Amino acid sequence: MRLRDLPHPDPGEPDTRSGSHFVLWLFRRQLRGQTKTLFWGVLHMGSVACLPVVVGAAVQAAVESSAAGLVRAGLLLAGLGLVMAVADTMVHRSAVTNWITAATRIQQVLARRTAHLGAALTRRVAAGEVVKVSTGDVEKIGWLVESASRFSAAVIVTGGVCAGLVLHEPRLGLIVVVGIAAVMLTVFPLVPAATRRADRERARSGRAAELASDTVAGLRVLRGIGGEELFLNRYRRASDDLRVASVHTARMWSLIDALQVAVPGALLLVVVWQGHRLAASGAITPGALVTVYGAVLFLLFPLRLFQEGAMAWAFSRPAARRAVRVLSMRRGDTETGTGSPAPGHGTREPSRAPALHDPLTGLTAPGGRLTAVVHGDADGSEGPAARLGGRPVGEEDGAAHPSVEIDGRPASELPRALVRATVLVQDKEPVLLSGTLAELLDVPASGRVDADAALAAAACSDVLDSLAHTSPEAARDPLLGRITERGRSLSGGQRQRLALARSLLADPPVLVLDEPTSAVDAHTESRIGAALRDLRAGRTTVVLTSSPLLLEHADRVVLLLDGRVAAEGTHRDLWENTPRYRAVVGRDTGSGPPVRVGAPSEALHIEEKA
Template sequence: MYPIPAPEPGMPDHRSPWRYVAWTARRQWPSLVLASAMSTLFMGVQALPPAIIGRVIDAGLTERDPRALLMWVAVLLGTGTVQAVLAAAAHRADVYNWFHAAYRTMQVVARRAGRLGVTLRRRVSSGEVVSVGSSDIEELGELTEYTGMLVGSLVTVAGISVYLLSSSLTLGLLVVIGVPAIVLALGPLIRPYHRRTTTHRERLAELADQAGDIVAGLRVLRGIGGERMFARRYRAASQETRRAGVRVGRFDALLRAAEVLLPGLLVAAVVWFGARAALAGEITTGQLVAFYGYAAYLVVPVQSLTAVLGVAVAGHVAATRIVRVLSLRRDVTDPAAPVPGPAPGGALYDPVSGVTVRPGALTAVACARPADGTALAERLARLRDSDPPVLFGAVPSAAPEPARADTADVVALPDMALAEVRGRILVSDNDAWLFPGPLRSELAPDGASDERLAAALHAASATDIVAALPGGLDGLVTDRGREFSGGQQQRLKLARALLVEPEVLILVEPTSAVDAHTEAAIGERLAKYRSGRTTVLVTTSPLLLDRADRVCHVADGRLMAEGGHRELLRDDPGYARTVRRGDGA
């Protein structure tokens, strides 16, 4: 057995759902072979008792041979013991395959999600991502778990058929023809089952989306009196999801009933023909008992085969959703021939807005529309491409116009490798999450000294949060940091961004959820902490704007004015309106 999760999950084949399933199987083929062997041995040994009981009757009872009777009883006891051991081994192998496939899928999906970044939110709903992580990986795991059962069932049915054919051609043919006929008879149920399962999964994803939106905006909904309206919508969507689940359940129940009824008819047929053959003297009493035992036992592998069909349907639906996520491509991609970025200490120039971020300074950008600020931050960090592109490099200090990309010391961001852009320019906005685990590793995953941690927490005015947390820096944070208020989360995320120490740090409304006193402290400390390093503040907070070395006023997506905060308040009425609106005036 190999460790779970795998150190390196590999590059998945996501050209189609079945190709992905096949790729998963190839990545864990040794464990699948082992599980198939264990299941085959288990089912093979499980199939021996009817034949052994037949020998007990014929050799021990019919012929009145005590030694033969004891021998075959001992063989039956030994078979039961071996069967118990093999059952545990086969189950362990099957469960291992389940975990192996589920964790591998979780790894590749999480890796893709991390690389997609903001693209994931734009292309796939959060509910669909939740559905992939909560149920689809489970269905795919079940598909690999049933692989050993499928192989064991096929081999067992084939072995029993050979035994019956050698003992009675009529009974053997009845089984050989009857088992495939049962599987084929279930075929018409598979397509509608697949269709209803797909619909149910889509409804679940949509419901998870609504739930996430409601929870995220619960305070706003209560404030505007929309809580009841959204509750009604959620209730209606929930009922539709329930009805879709009931439709799936009906077909699932029909499939399960057929799994019992059709093999039962086969058992009845085998018993009927077997009894007639025994009365005619064509087979012995022991063989009749064995035939009956095999006919009854065949229900198990036949049910396994039909169960695999249902699991395959659910697995295909799950793989379809997984492949959709894995097939997504980032909004921005690496250039075919990346060029090295400029030397450290370069400026950023955004031709779309006209904003220049000068090196080593704290630049604030006040946008009349919040969407313009978000778009600017994404362009400056190349989270989205623009035409013309953002330039990175030298800006002549005496010239009002920034340098163009036709010089060696100025590079367009799309010409640089994405890894270099991400390593030099960092955006921190309010969509970032806090992840579960010790606070120390959440703030600095790659490690940081206590002195650096203390300095970043002080700059973010977050020292009191750590002091109040049981365990301090070693205290545990829950998923998304739900134990913290919105303002506390914002300060911790600011401290985390500061600890990265990027060449260019872009902060989008980093203090929108904190009180004025804390905001003023953050403005003063942030300027000192990032002194001499390039920092961009996208904000309309006067307390932060007043601490900036330079303020850019953007309206309708274009730079309207730049200068000091108080200078712009005096000379730019549009800037004054933007700032005062952001201040609540």
């Protein structure tokens, strides 16, 4: 694959059974590039390995005063030089392409998984750890993929050179083979210890990055409570631990480097000494001695590639395990930690318009309908709203209530991430963060409702006009209007309506609205009620309110008294037949004759509720 073809049209589905399986999956995805690098690597190192043979032939021709032999040796050297130049260029080009291609593939699958998990990812993995995986770990895994083909080429050529030495000059060849084996037995047993030290260094590096990320994210809070020095000391300790671990790792690799210089150096001395004896006795020619000496020098080159391959393997193994940890996560197992469905419930997800049932209160919200809930206690709507959102609410004595049921299944037995993806609760006082309106509305959504429709349903036209006056860039695009921190530049009703638009845009299967229009004037409230019913058609919607202007648009109204369902029906039926309902909704004591719905008494609710 060429670099100009990146990013990959389809990075594929990674094998996340283990770090080794993941690396093998990467190799399989780019076998063509690995084969190309292996070919050019063998050609390059093979041509380098042939140089001692040609040089030895030239020396022997000079000893024998053979002009033809010298010409042939010169032509061979020129040809080998040309092949070496081309092969070296191509092996470097293909190896770097393999590295970048593998790193890009990893980044793409990581980005896809991160986008799928959303905010649920950081509940299992620290933000600093995610950053380390997507940066340093990606490079280390790509390094292994890149070095593997060059390592394989070094093994092939080294085996060929050793076999040629044994066949060409058995006495010196056997010494070389024994020396290479000594290098392997001396160096490679140290690789596991170096790997363990590298793992410790990486763990402490991740801890330091996590502390730095958390500190930066909470810097404003830390300054508010005077905790900067505390976190600074923690980071200093983590940085010192990382420094000590890095020094220990460097010492081990320095020892491996020293052995790779000392042992081959000793081997070269032995070969030269033994070769001089054989040449002095006439057992071998001077040209053969030069050839063996040159071959031993060449073998130092693949030995360096062996060390590089060992280092790449040592550093990439923990990196691959961390990448697999993120890639193996699924929505629904980020909270439970197991990913296993509740016993007896399988893996079936709730329907697109699930029904809700609260065993504690007896409240039922049919699927795909707009249900309004009127609470007899003016301060008592928070409990039902929290429960319908899947949050457990305990008794005063500490005993937990049974959880709400979603399509007949208790929410407590479902993965919490699945419950959160199914049910969205808008609180009485929603929070608006600073930024543009486009950033405020940048929420996970089904795509069924667009921003314009959500803003229109929430009656936000005056909000857009207000933003256009305060933000010059909003004059050409209302979504570029800027919102101050917590929406302080807007009125209470405007904040409520923007929050409602955000919830409508998300278009969850179940939407629970807790007093969504308590600060909105009556005319606007009536329009919102009609638009809410139309926009949420086919979705399950629960509105906790006592406003008749919303209640008249509900398919079904439920009255809660003393924490239990006391009556249910349409707004008209309950108004005419249930005095307690009329007392709560009409703001009266319940005495006197029933008032027909639509009579002027409804003007009680038609005032500006700033």
